[in-house]
Amino acid sequence: MTTSGPALQTLATRDVFAALDTSPRGLAPADLSRRRERYGPNELPRARRRGWWRDLAGQFTDLFAVVLAVASGITFLAYGLQEPHDAGTLQLAVAILCVVLLNAGIGFVQEYSAERTAESLQAMVPHTCRVLRGGERLELPARDLLPGDVVVLEAGDAVPADCRLVEAHEVSVNNAALTGESDAVGRTRQPVADGPVLEARNCLFMGTDVVAGTAKAVVFATGGETEFGRIFRLAAAAPRQKTPLQIQVASMARRVAGAALAIGALLFAVRLPAGRPLVETFVFALGVMVAMVPEGLPATLSVSLAIGVRRMAARRALVKKLLAVEALGSTTVVCTDKTGTLTQAEMTVVQVWAGGVRHPVSGVGYTPTGEVTDPKPVRELLRTAALCCDARMVPPSEPEGWRVLGDTTEGAVLVAAAKAGVDPAAEEAATPRVTEFPFDSTRKLMSTVHRDAHGALHACVKGAPQELLARCTAVDWKGERRPLTEELRAAVIAANDELASQGLRVLAAASRDLPDGRPTQDETESELTLLGLVGMLDPPRPEVRAAVDACRHAGIRIVMVTGDHPLTAEAVARRVGIVRGPEPTVVTGVRLDALDDDALDTLLAESGELLLCRVSPEHKMRVVAALQRRGEVVAVTGDGANDAPALKHADIGVAMGASGTDVAREAAVMVLLDDSFASITTAVRLGRSVYQNIRKFLIYLFSHNIAELVPILAATFAGFPLVPITAVQILAIDLGSDVLPALALGAEPPEPDVMDRPPRSKNERLFSTAVMGRILFLGGIQSLGVCTVFFWHIHASGIPYADFTVHDTAYREAITMVQAGIVVSQFFNALAVRTDRQSVFRIGLLSNPWLLAAGCFGIGLMAAISYLPLLQAVFHTAPLAASDWAVLAGFGVLLLAAEEARKWWLRHRRPTDRKEGAQ
Incomplete structure (x- = not known):
């Protein structure tokens, strides 16, 4: 409050004016400028947004981007140190830099568009209000309201600031947006005992609504100093949690980058003593490192998540952060409020x-x-x-x-x-x-x-x-x-x-x-x-019960967290299916205050039905934090300002778009535009599908990385002086031939049984044993094929290893065969990884036309690299004969047949031995 001395709610009406330095006639015009300078506008502090340039710069902090940017810089330096300058080194440096810029651009566009689409105006503060100033009744913009103003209110008005009543005629207000309590509560102008201001029956608060009666009240707090503003600040202070996918991708990036640097350093150390020039050896090591880094992964991941965002948007669910799409799929607990989320907020x-x-x-x-x-x-x-x-x-x-x-x-x-x-x-x-x-x-x-x-x-x-x-x-x-x-x-x-x-x-x-x-x-x-x-009752939304049943079937626990009365909460919970047993555990905010962290953890560990009632924003945050300590992936739904801190602290904050407050929408990463709880179930289904698809294209991308690395290692240890595939060719494969098929895999529809499985563990690795085994299996077959065609061409030329130069036709044909072999085998690989156990012929080779089109584009691009003189000069390639393409297609068919045989074995082995990988 803006007064010192006795609490404002304890004062008699006549003393309220004196305490706030005003009068029943309202503020004097001469006093307005001083107060305006002191208190500022009556509006919530706008969330501080980073400039677009900061968001763009943030795209370059990804570990893959850092590694590639450093590699590009070193390659530019190597080009400057070479005598004479090698155009291939310059091409490599420029190509790597372009990859970094392309990935950053794609990620920035996706994040920027999602964030800006989600922005909303401050809808909770009413636009105008009626006030007395100098005895004259005026209608003013709510942002011009000042402490000491006397506001005039009647049924249907939104309260524009925190006020102390000085006249009240049968006044009742709806505090649902602030406290979560759906029942209208009566208000009086009489003094009340000292205590928490939110419990003062002679005070009104910003963001609440007058549902009956007429009143006059004196403003004592505006903008960020209101109770509404306090919750806004609490939400702003809550840290944004990283999603499970963020954590796993970061871990994967560290491991892949570390392995790439280690292998590159090892090969540099092996080749340097053999008498190769220092700069040339260093560029070779960089090429190996580039071969191991999946350059297309950040872009593919961003666009795949964006596909999930668009699918959710089509179902009226707006996702502000791309990674939140996948996090929904790993949700294990939904903490939902009642009023406006499960119910319609209409008696x-x-x-x-x-x-x-x-x-x-x-x-x-x-x-x-x-x-x-x-x-x-x-x-x-x-x-x-x-x-x-x-x-x-x-x-x-x-x-x-x-x-x-x-x-x-x-x-x-x-x-x-x-x-x-x-x-x-x-x-x-x-x-x-x-x-x-x-x-x-x-x-x-x-x-x-x-x-x-x-x-x-x-x-x-x-x-x-x-x-x-x-x-x-x-x-x-x-x-x-x-x-x-x-x-x-x-x-x-x-x-x-x-x-x-x-x-x-x-x-x-x-x-x-x-x-x-x-x-x-x-x-x-x-x-x-x-x-x-x-x-009468505040009726549940008609779609909620089916959505609750779907969450139960998917192994997701639902906990009601509300500011309402326990009996009301239990009645609604029974109607929507959250409570089915005879005696759910009902815990009030008072009891939560009496529990220490260990006791709260014990309470939440119980598997029974749980209702948390009469809780404050601080209680909600504490419950969410306790669930997260237990390893749960927590989604929190809500629409009121009282939900905002928990929405932000949760793994997934889900706000209501139509009836929700601006504070709640700001704190959440997902907004349900139709306020439908059923959209959460749909979002979980799509989120699980996104995770499955991410694993599909990870298998697809990393299996060919093995096919790029193994020939280089084989040539090194066989004593061949040149590389079987250049870094520029690798970049062409990673970005030109792999990204589109990977995106097509990322757009695969959800599998029919995706909601019949329990949530995946938060600790489950993105690269599980089964996934790594499949990458090695498919990558090994591709490596065998490209190594065979490379050394076959080299030996068929009759030229000794030591005499080979980059200008030899046989060498250019051999490295063209390696690049084309990887591209063709990846076409068949894309078909193979669409399913884990089921035959691809059962779901139909033509059932994903985008994948076929993307594969054909990659092969067409490879053909252009092989036959067009301009591209031949850039990639040092040579034209392939029809028989060469036939051999490569044969290796692709072999890969698909081997994968179909693996799936057949998985389907037909003994049931007791079946251990399906989480793919």
Whole structure:
């Protein structure tokens, strides 16, 4: 608060103005500039975004990029030291540099477009507000509000800043965006005891909504100093967690780069004593290193993840970070809030009880579509309840649908009345209200008095069933007015208890005829005739139960984390299938405070159904951190500002796009544009598919890296003075012939059983034993083929090893055969790696046309390198004969046949021996 001394909520109304240096007339115009300079605009601090140039520079910190950039720099240096200069060295340096720039450009474009698509305006702070300044009532932009301003509020207004009430007429507010509690809570202007400001019943907070009543309040905090701003800062301070794929790719990059440097250094040490020139030997070692680094991997990974992003976007799920796509696939726990995520945040009448009979009501939300079963017996009940409402229904307008202005409970009553054939507006016009006795928290009733067309007065009363029943002397029982006997009273109480046990909020409605004159409150609310009960709830979203079932089937645990009451939370959890057992574990925020970290870990380790209720943002973050300590991959869903810290701290933060707050969307890495919880299940399915596809193209890429390295090693140890494949040829393969097929593999659709498997372990290696075995198997076959064709050409020439030069036709044909052999075998390899155990002929060789097109493009590019003089000069290649292509195709068919034989053996070996790799 901006005051010193006693807490603002403890002060009497007259002292509030003095404490904030203002008056009931509001701020004086002369005081505005001083306060504006001191406090600044009333807006949340915008998230600090790095400039685009920083994002672009960040692309060069990838370890592969660093290794290649260093290699390019050293190669440029080697070219400068050579005498005479070798054009091939310059070509190699330029080619490596182009690879680095291309990878960085692709990664930057994908990240930049995803981030900018996800940006949203600060929608939570209302655009305008009504204030008193110098005694004059003004409408101002909310950002111009200052501490000391007196704001004027009524039902339907969003609270523009943190305020202390100085006038309040039956005010209630919805704090769901701030606390997660869905029920409207009453507010008073009277002083309250000192304590946490969020619990002060005489304070209103930015981002909440007034649902009933009118008020005046004095602003005591604006912008980042509000409670909303405090949560914003808490979310900003929470560290962004690395995804499992980030960790594994970084580990893989370190190992591959380390191995490349080690082997390059080893070969440099082996060749230098043999009398080769220093610079030439060094360039040769760099070529080996380049052969081991999968240059196309960063670009392929980025674009493959981007394909997943686009697939999710087509399903109304916006992913801001590419790597978040894959992380969804490894999710083991979903911590979900309740209001607005599992439910629609729209109160809905689902049961009407009258005369011992229940009348179910169909339809959800504020759209008046649906019907009341057998409406005639309850039409008078709903008419009376609707007349006793201050809320009103607002017809749909772009872009919003039906909504309610005022208390959400009253809105639900109005919608139910419309479903029963009652027109609330017409009834109000026919029987105008002449007086009212507003609801208060003491008597828990609201009463209105109406005059009919004949001049007679009628009372309409609604409120808590227990309070209303005590004031009734009769009951409408199946169309007859009967005395309220103990037996009938017990029947009403039993019906109320049954509705409440279902997690429904229950209202009772009653009426009476009044004598002429001006009735008092006691007269209006006595000797009533009970008409019945109305049971309502914040309905679950219709798609949620199926989504919860799918998550369970996929081995994903769901924990509800909400600021709502335990009974309400459990009722909703049962409706959507999160709770199925008789006694779930229900833990409140108070109990969480009493648990140390070890006790919390023990609680979360239990496998039973868990509901965390009445929790704060700090509680949510603590729970997420505790789950992560246990090795869980945690996704957190939410829409309120109170969810933002946990959204950011989670492995995957999932915010609601339509109903979510700006703070929540800012903290999350994934935004559900349709607010559909079912989109999470779809995202998990796509995420798992992305991981599978990543492994497919990793096998594809690294198997040919072996085929590039082995001939170089073989030539070195065989004493051949030249390399079987140059670094420029390797780059042409990696970028020209491999990237497109790898992308086509990355676009393979999810396998049918992807959601039938448990989540993969967070510690599962990207390169498992099975994956490495498959890389060595396929790479070994390719290596055998290209080594055979190379040494066959060399020996067929009849030239001794020592006499070979780079200009010999036989040598140029031999290295062309090596490059073409790798390209052709990779075409067949791409077909082979599409499945792990299933025959590729079973799914169809033509079922991925993009893969076939990409393979044909690679072979066409290789043909151009072989036959076009311009490319021959760059790559030192020679034209191949038709018989050469036939030999290479034969080796490709051999690779595919060998892989099909391996899959056949996996399918037909003994079941007890089957140990399927996680590929």
